[in-house]
Amino acid sequence: MHDPVWLQKQAQLSLERLLPRVADVLDDSLYPVFEQRLRAHFPRLFGLLLELYGSQYDFFYSLEQILLDAARMFARRPAELRALDDAREADPDWFQSEQAVGGVCYVDLFAGDLAGIRARIPYFKELGLTYLHLMPLFLAPEENSDGGYAVSSYREVNPSLGTTEELRALAAELRENGISLVLDFVFNHTSAEHEWARKAQTGDERHQAFYYLFDDRSMPDRYEATLREIFPEQDPGSFTYLPELGKWVWTTFRHFQWDLNYSNPDVFNAMMQEMLFLANQGVEVLRLDAVAFVWKQMGTSCENLPQAHMIIQAYNAITRIVAPAMVFKSEAIVHPDFVAQYIGWEECQLSYNPTLMNLLWEALATREVQLLRHSMIKRFGIAERCAWVNYVRCHDDIGWSFADEDAIELWIHGFDHRQFLNAFFTGRFEGSFATGVPFNYNPRTQDMRISGMGASLAGLEQALERDDPLLIEHAVRRILLIHSVIISIGGIPLIYLGDELATLNDYSYRENPAIADDSRWVHRPRFDEARAAQRHDPATIPGRVFGTLQRLITIRKTHPAFANGGTTFADTYNPHVFAYHRHNSVFVLANFSEYEQTVPPVVLVNAGWGTADLVDLVSGTPYAPAQEITLAPYAFVWLTKG
Numbered sequence: 001m002h003d004p005v006w007l008q009k010q011a012q013l014s015l016e017r018l019l020p021r022v023a024d025v026l027d028d029s030l031y032p033v034f035e036q037r038l039r040a041h042f043p044r045l046f047g048l049l050l051e052l053y054g055s056q057y058d059f060f061y062s063l064e065q066i067l068l069d070a071a072r073m074f075a076r077r078p079a080e081l082r083a084l085d086d087a088r089e090a091d092p093d094w095f096q097s098e099q100a101v102g103g104v105c106y107v108d109l110f111a112g113d114l115a116g117i118r119a120r121i122p123y124f125k126e127l128g129l130t131y132l133h134l135m136p137l138f139l140a141p142e143e144n145s146d147g148g149y150a151v152s153s154y155r156e157v158n159p160s161l162g163t164t165e166e167l168r169a170l171a172a173e174l175r176e177n178g179i180s181l182v183l184d185f186v187f188n189h190t191s192a193e194h195e196w197a198r199k200a201q202t203g204d205e206r207h208q209a210f211y212y213l214f215d216d217r218s219m220p221d222r223y224e225a226t227l228r229e230i231f232p233e234q235d236p237g238s239f240t241y242l243p244e245l246g247k248w249v250w251t252t253f254r255h256f257q258w259d260l261n262y263s264n265p266d267v268f269n270a271m272m273q274e275m276l277f278l279a280n281q282g283v284e285v286l287r288l289d290a291v292a293f294v295w296k297q298m299g300t301s302c303e304n305l306p307q308a309h310m311i312i313q314a315y316n317a318i319t320r321i322v323a324p325a326m327v328f329k330s331e332a333i334v335h336p337d338f339v340a341q342y343i344g345w346e347e348c349q350l351s352y353n354p355t356l357m358n359l360l361w362e363a364l365a366t367r368e369v370q371l372l373r374h375s376m377i378k379r380f381g382i383a384e385r386c387a388w389v390n391y392v393r394c395h396d397d398i399g400w401s402f403a404d405e406d407a408i409e410l411w412i413h414g415f416d417h418r419q420f421l422n423a424f425f426t427g428r429f430e431g432s433f434a435t436g437v438p439f440n441y442n443p444r445t446q447d448m449r450i451s452g453m454g455a456s457l458a459g460l461e462q463a464l465e466r467d468d469p470l471l472i473e474h475a476v477r478r479i480l481l482i483h484s485v486i487i488s489i490g491g492i493p494l495i496y497l498g499d500e501l502a503t504l505n506d507y508s509y510r511e512n513p514a515i516a517d518d519s520r521w522v523h524r525p526r527f528d529e530a531r532a533a534q535r536h537d538p539a540t541i542p543g544r545v546f547g548t549l550q551r552l553i554t555i556r557k558t559h560p561a562f563a564n565g566g567t568t569f570a571d572t573y574n575p576h577v578f579a580y581h582r583h584n585s586v587f588v589l590a591n592f593s594e595y596e597q598t599v600p601p602v603v604l605v606n607a608g609w610g611t612a613d614l615v616d617l618v619s620g621t622p623y624a625p626a627q628e629i630t631l632a633p634y635a636f637v638w639l640t641k642g
């Protein structure tokens, strides 16, 4: 760490030297705003880059290149996006609003291509979405693509989905319809077919230095002694042998995903330009993929290292200068302490909330909310001006990443509990309602994760097979219950599209050799036209789920109590009922059991609500002051003063 006074002075000196160079690459009309933002954010950027790259002999050259390339990307930023930058600088908390509601889908599976997505804008609006995450849509290898997370070009849309011009037009059209486009920045690795990787394969030294290449196994073996395996079934270990080169390359994920070497400032700069290219297409939220892994250090797990944070913070500073309309969302599916470390106004303003996600399923399995409540009391509060993205599932597996420390405080043994949850969600636990599929069992650690659509995990698949009306009713209520939590708890709810129609598991991936070994495809189904056609008929299951979610979203949007912030958790004196206040004006109760539950009047009295008439915003049911509240199986209420 450098002395702050010295650092400030160095930053000032460098900036004064660099400004004339920057002025050379920008028009007079663009320079003033760039200079103004640079003055505001350069000191922070300088400190971070000095920390990361200051020991390299050509540090000042790299710094200059980074600034000039950033300025060039600014020059290319379309006027309407520069206008959006101004608007967002004036309203930086836009994503905190009760209006913010998210959805996520694959372009090909949901709508065929980008034109199809455009045609589905009315559907997104019908559901109430204001945030749309399109899964990776850039060029990727034909077979080995990890669902698009092996990127071969960050600038070329996969031709089967459309063109880059279409993407830009789509972003603009979504924006006109009040929907922010969210795309991935897969910055930990490129595909083995990316131009940089191809050049590295042919011996080009500059591009070999973009990756981690090793002549033999000695270094890889030493690293692997402390690394976690992410896909032990498909690609054990973290390195892949390249026979043409006679070298090993670092591949944390699949063998065709080459980790980028961020200790090389050339990589930082190159990826910065790819990031700003995405910003210039109209991306408003950038999902930073696999943030935990971007820095490596011998003898560590190579996850969540301080330098990983510095890289993201430096990209954040650059974004504040070049494209301040864009915010970052962190994808850190790790221990909750580490998840929280990526969240900050100067790092990632948004973050997935994997702890809530996996504990909602945990509470459904156990019918008890103690671990959910205890963990949320400890961990729901985050850095100021930031927000959680709350989801019940996504395109990835569900891993039980709750904290063992939280569990043991309730006498729950983390390891044993995970064994139970895995058995429960794969249907191996007597009486389980869930139909999930194992993902990446690791015999060495006994670790395992779960794949499955929300509806199947919530019991609908089994209930339909057994054709049992009561079980069907319970399953539907479970689906609604967990969605009611993500919609009301605070932050941006993110609906995994398909779930809004109670879509079931799709086992067809098993017939496709390219993906048969990756059970995550069981929960990546095609858009189901037949289900969608039923969405306005409440007598059907898709209709009931779609209609209820739509209603909950509408209620959320009409009550500022659902804006981010002001979430406090309450004890209900009932182990099955989860409860929280929103901004002291809505009180949520959610019953996680299939039996009727009551909540004693003291809960409302403690909250200072003992003398008020109450009404449930969802059903309209009135409650007399200090009345005992009865909740039907899996029911929830959003109480407000009547």
Ligand code: GLC
Pocket: 146, 147, 149, 150, 186, 253, 289, 290, 331, 395, 396
């Ligand atoms: C992220 C993605 C996941 C992918 C991995 C490697 O975690 O969500 O689908 O496999 O990164 O890019």
Ligand code: GLC
Pocket: 230, 290, 331, 332, 333, 334, 396, 397, 399
């Ligand atoms: C691990 C990683 C996460 C990735 C997932 C893919 O949980 O932490 O980044 O998305 O594996 O299955």
